[in-house]
Amino acid sequence: MENVENKDIGVKDTSFINDIRSIAIIGASKKRDYFFLRNHQYAFKGNLYAVHPNAEEIPNFPEDKIYSSILEIPEAIDFAFIAIPAKKVLEVMDECVEKGVKLVTVFTSEFSDAGTEEGAELEKELVRRAKNKVRILGPNGLGLFYPKFGIAWRTGFPSVAGNIGFIAQSGGICNIAIYSSIELGLNFSK
Numbered sequence: 001m002e003n004v005e006n007k008d009i010g011v012k013d014t015s016f017i018n019d020i021r022s023i024a025i026i027g028a029s030k031k032r033d034y035f036f037l038r039n040h041q042y043a044f045k046g047n048l049y050a051v052h053p054n055a056e057e058i059p060n061f062p063e064d065k066i067y068s069s070i071l072e073i074p075e076a077i078d079f080a081f082i083a084i085p086a087k088k089v090l091e092v093m094d095e096c097v098e099k100g101v102k103l104v105t106v107f108t109s110e111f112s113d114a115g116t117e118e119g120a121e122l123e124k125e126l127v128r129r130a131k132n133k134v135r136i137l138g139p140n141g142l143g144l145f146y147p148k149f150g151i152a153w154r155t156g157f158p159s160v161a162g163n164i165g166f167i168a169q170s171g172g173i174c175n176i177a178i179y180s181s182i183e184l185g186l187n188f189s190k
Helices: 015-019 035-041 086-099 117-130 171-184
Strands: 022-026 047-051 079-082 103-106 135-137
Touching (some): 035 047, 079 086, 086 103, 086 117, 117 135
Parallel strands (some): 103 135
């Protein structure tokens, strides 16, 4: 098991995003056609892993790429996508810090987006546990669209990279921008 020394990455350094070689999908389900796993299974140009505490097999996914914890994966993980119940996200964030994961998308909702004091406190604790070692997209976030590496949260997004970089807080705005770019013949780099 390879754990990298996880130094304080500093909030301004995002250069690692240009070299994502491994993704762990935490919460991948064997009970349904899990969209984020399937979107990347054939398009992502690196190593893709499924993480679920009880899954030993996922239909049409290699058994040697399924683990019960991110800590069991034998290589460094650049990007983790977390889709599990909110109360379990904190424990998984601790594991991501220990593993040396550089970037995490927390797809899970019920943090400050829920408009509750409990959700806001949960989000503060999530950020505290990241310890300035793991970048967080979300909570309640869709993550990255990076055609060069085959990273997208939806099927049908362009696979050809362009010269336009785009960052938005809203997944809805990102979807509109990407679909509009298709109609205009433009391609995003990320």
